[in-house]
Structure formats: C-alpha cells, structure tokens
Amino acid sequence: MGKGSLLLADDDRLVLESMADWLRENGYDVDTANSFHAAREAIGRKHYDLVLLDIRLGDGDGFDLLAECRRTSPATTVIFITGYGTVETAVEALRAGAFDLLTKPLIDDELEMAIERALAQRGMAEENKNLKAQLDLRFGMESIVGHDHRMLKIYDMIDSVADTKATVLISGESGTGKSMVARAIHRRSGRRDRPFVEVACGALPETLLESELFGHVAGSFTGAAGNKTGKFLQADGGTIFLDEIGTASPAMQVKLLRVLQEMQFEPVGGNKTEHVDARVILATNEDLAELVAQGRFRQDLYYRINVINVELPPLRERISDIPLLAEHFLEDVCRESGRAASGFSDEAVAALRRYDWPGNVRELQNVVERAVLLGKSDTIGLEDLPPSVAGSVPHEFESSQGRTLKEALAGPERQIILEVLEHNDWNRFATAESLGINRTTLYKKMKRLGLDESRRPVKAE
Numbered sequence: 042m043g044k045g046s047l048l049l050a051d052d053d054r055l056v057l058e059s060m061a062d063w064l065r066e067n068g069y070d071v072d073t074a075n076s077f078h079a080a081r082e083a084i085g086r087k088h089y090d091l092v093l094l095d096i097r098l099g100d101g102d103g104f105d106l107l108a109e110c111r112r113t114s115p116a117t118t119v120i121f122i123t124g125y126g127t128v129e130t131a132v133e134a135l136r137a138g139a140f141d142l143l144t145k146p147l148i149d150d151e152l153e154m155a156i157e158r159a160l161a162q163r164g165m166a167e168e169n170k171n172l173k174a175q176l177d178l179r180f181g182m183e184s185i186v187g188h189d190h191r192m193l194k195i196y197d198m199i200d201s202v203a204d205t206k207a208t209v210l211i212s213g214e215s216g217t218g219k220s221m222v223a224r225a226i227h228r229r230s231g232r233r234d235r236p237f238v239e240v241a242c243g244a245l246p247e248t249l250l251e252s253e254l255f256g257h258v259a260g261s262f263t264g265a266a267g268n269k270t271g272k273f274l275q276a277d278g279g280t281i282f283l284d285e286i287g288t289a290s291p292a293m294q295v296k297l298l299r300v301l302q303e304m305q306f307e308p309v310g311g312n313k314t315e316h317v318d319a320r321v322i323l324a325t326n327e328d329l330a331e332l333v334a335q336g337r338f339r340q341d342l343y344y345r346i347n348v349i350n351v352e353l354p355p356l357r358e359r360i361s362d363i364p365l366l367a368e369h370f371l372e373d374v375c376r377e378s379g380r381a382a383s384g385f386s387d388e389a390v391a392a393l394r395r396y397d398w399p400g401n402v403r404e405l406q407n408v409v410e411r412a413v414l415l416g417k418s419d420t421i422g423l424e425d426l427p428p429s430v431a432g433s434v435p436h437e438f439e440s441s442q443g444r445t446l447k448e449a450l451a452g453p454e455r456q457i458i459l460e461v462l463e464h465n466d467w468n469r470f471a472t473a474e475s476l477g478i479n480r481t482t483l484y485k486k487m488k489r490l491g492l493d494e495s496r497r498p499v500k501a502e
Contacts (some may be wrong), residue, residue, distance in 0.1 A: 044068045045090040045160050050080035050106070051122065052099040060093075060147070067153065077101025084110055089117050091159055096123040096130070104137055111138050118159045122147070185221055186369045187362040188475045190464055191354045195222070202349050203229035208301065210286075210346050211324040213353030216401035219324040220284065222351060227280040232320055235279030238272045243285030247293055252309050255296070261310020271308060273300065276319040286346070287327035287338065298342045321346075356398040356405060361457055363393050365477050366402060370409040371421070382413050388423040394453065396430045455490040458483070462492065 047069050051057045057073050064071045072087070074080035077098040084092070084106075092110060096103035107119050121134045124145040134142045140159045143152065185192070202209060203226050211219040220239065227237045245253055248262070256271030273281060289297060300306050305316045323346050332338035356363065367385060375382055385393070389412075398404055412425040423431050458476070465471040473483040486492075 044070075045156075046070045046072075046088070047156075048072050048074060048080065048083050048087075048089045048092045048094075050074040050077075050083075050092065050098065050103075051095040052076060052097075053095075056145070060152075063149065069156075077103075077106060080106055081109065084114060084117075088114060090163060091156060092117055092119045093156075094119055094121055096121050096134075097125070104133075107134075107137055107139060116163070118163050120155055120159055185218060185225060186366050187359060188365065188477050189354070189359040189362045190461075190475060192359065192362065193475075195351055195353070198349070198351055199225055199229065202226065204231055206320060207348050208346050209322045209349045209351060210329075211322065211351045211353065212329070213324075213326065214355045214401055215326045216403035217353040217355060218402050219326075219353060220282065222353065223280070223282040223322045223324065226322060227282075227320070230280070230320065232279050236276050237280050237282065238276040239282045239284065240272050241284050243288040247290045250289075250293060251296065255306045255308050255315075256311075257309035258311040261308075265310070269308075271306075273306065273317050273319060274315055277317045278319070280320040280322060283321065283323045285325065286323040287325040287329055287332060291339070294339045294342050298339065298345060301342075301345050356401045360394055361461060361476055363398075363405070364390055366405055367393055367409055370406045371413060374410045374413040378414060380413050381419055382416065382421060383419045384421070386420055386422045389421050389426060391453075392423055392426055392431050454486070455492065458486060458490065459492060462487075 044067070047064060049057060049061050049064065049071055050073075051060070052075055054075055057075055061071045061073050072083055072089075074083050077100045080092075080094070080098070081101075083089075094103050094106060098106075103121060107121075110117055110119055118140045119138070121139045121142040122145060123130065123142065131142045140162070141155050143155055185196070187193075199222065209223075209226060211222050213219055223239075224237060227233060240250075240253060242250060252262075252265075252269060252271070254271050254273055256269045256274060257265050259265055259267050283297075286297075296306065300317075301321060304318065305314050307314055329338055329343050329347070333340050333343050356366075364385075367390075371382055371384070374380065393405070393408075400407075408427060408430055409421075411427065412421045416422075416425040458472070461472050461475050462469075465475065469480060469483055469487075473480045476483065478486075
C-alpha cells in the first residue's frame, strides 16, 4: 500500500518528471499536471491526500487553484513550490491555507520531511474527526434507547426542531433523560461545534444562580474578587440548557424572561449590556401549568418557554423498552469496566419489567452497573439485583407455585404484545419493530399465546 496519493503540478516539464519519478520511488502514488487547467481537472476528477503546487503556472495562478481546492476538497493538503520565495510570499501562502512553502531547487530530505509532516497532520485531523463522531454517537440521539411509540415520536420531534432557534421545554420525571435529549438536540443542530452549557438551576441559591447565569463584575458582592463570565455568555453561538427551571424565584423569572425575549442582560453589579446568540433549552420535573395556576411561576414566562414541549414518559410506562435499556447499559458497563457479562436471566428480566422504577432510566442504569460490578457469574440473575428490584417479582413466578418460569411469563408477555399490536393497529411489522424482535419471532409468540388475527376486536363503523 502506498504512502499516500499526490498530485504534482508544475509547468517545468523536466522538474515535473524528475520529481514525480523520485516520489514514486519513495512509495507515493503520484499524478502529474503541467498546467493550471490540467491541475484543476485532476482535482475535480480525483481526491488527493496532498497537492504539490507551483505558485506560478503558465496559464494560471497557484493561489487561485489553492482557493478552489479548499472549496471543493477541504480535506486535501496543499504545499506550494516556488522559485521566487520571499518572507511575504510565505506569509501570504500560509494565510491562504497552504500547509507549507518550499523554495526551488528542492532538497530531497527537505521535500520528504515536508510531505511526511503534511500527511501526519492530515492523519491527526482525520483522527480528531473520528473522535468527534464518537462523541456525537455517545451524546447524540443514538444514545437515547427505546422502541416505545412515544419515544419514536420524540425522535421525530428532535429531528424536526434541532436545527431551529425555537426554545424547547423538556418535561418529565427525574431520571427520564432530559439532559440527554437536550444534548441530542444540540448535537443534531448547526450549533454542534459550538459550546453546550448546562446549568442545574435547582442546585444553587438565587444570588449565586444569577451570578452563574449572567456573570458579575469585581466587587459586586462579598467574595467577588474579579470579573466572572456567566453561562449565557459562555454559550454564545451554542446552546444553554437550564435544568429544573421550575425552581427559579420570581425575581429570577423576570430576568430570564428578558433574556429570552431580547437575548441581552447585564452582569451582576455591572452596567454594560451583553448581547448573546444562544439556543435555549429548559427542563422541568414539575407541572409548570399547575405552578402558573398557583401563582408560583410567571404566566408570560411559561408561554415564552413552552414553544416546543418534549414530554418524556416515565420508565414504568415503557415496559417494552426496559430489556433494551438494560442490555444497552450492560454493554456500556462491560466496555468501561472490562467485566464480562453475557446478559440477564429470565427471572431477572421479569423482575426488571415488574419494578416501578421511581428513579426511571437513571435508576435502571445504576442497578445494571451494580449488578455487573458485584455479580459473580457472566449472567445477571435475580440474586444480583437489589432486594427492592428482585422482590418486585410476584408470587406467580416462584417455583413453589408449581409452574414453570415460561408459563409464569406467558401472561405478562401476552399482555405486552397485545398492547403493542393494538397500538400499531395489528401491523405485525411495526409491532416487531417496536418490540425490538424480528417478525418470525413475533409470529411464533403470537401463535403460542393465542394472539391470531381472528381475535382482533372489530371497530364500530
């Protein structure tokens, strides 16, 4: 395999041929162009890792070709070659986006070193791009697991609103994944390369929260030894996520309303007005409409933030997603801890399904992590779960009842499949998709559990 693909562009045929031969002997895949137009056609026809480009071509300017290359193939690195090198030319070349400028006559070692450095930097840029893609995968929508029909609607909503400036309010019980949804919206927006700033409003008293959000100037209060940049300014160009917004005091609600309407504010103790361009996402585990009715939350602020409302269902209402989430967390814990666990026993799955999960997805994640780290076998069993979760299995699952586990599981399994079938209007393809199983498995289960099409209720006309 070659060291890389190169295009060599020079209108001096002797230099062109000798340099191309030398580069090929050193393991590079080299194409040549003896004019501006030939080089432009080559760049438009093929992707190159590196272009070695003479600044003065007989029928065009190398700087124009560099600009076109950066526009049409930004991942390609360009090194300029010139017989008239000056400090001014070198500075101009680097400012225009060239990696380096080499002066003729070229020394072999100098040329090879420049090429190796250029390709190494390109490799690092590619590696950084891959790492960023992994972060997008970890914090983007791909981390939100679930086939429940309500979650599918939320995925669609995230895609629809991500690339707008609309304010988003995420509501749901504690632990349902509001922060993850906020990050997914940010990652799928045009602001993904700008900051994502998260503020837990309920964790700070009002005086500190104001300073945290808007910053302060030195001497504005006891302990303010210097100026501080607030979270809103830190999020300029990106996204700010305000969690637990229902805990904000009346005075703070007034300040937030102004920021949301005008995107401007003054730091605590300061008189300079700061302007900011930030996407605002808020979250609450409280019923804000009820707080408005009680006079504890401003009605105008409620209407201002309730533009797009993403409501996350509690885990107890997403029973079919529990095994999927458990497997997802199992893989994460095993990968991060180096432990090996192949899955869950039927009894453990039954217990996970039956438990109410007051702490929602976050509690399930903690339970799975505990089970993996403390478990003694490669299968997570009932004995590896906390007593509160393991004890959620009803007596019908106990062997003392004289029933097999398969028989005991049939009732809840039938009910779950029936509910999903009815939700999908008995579309078996959509049902299999929602349950995370293939259609053949679904057909077999329906037959075993007596869920054939003839039992489908007839709708009144």
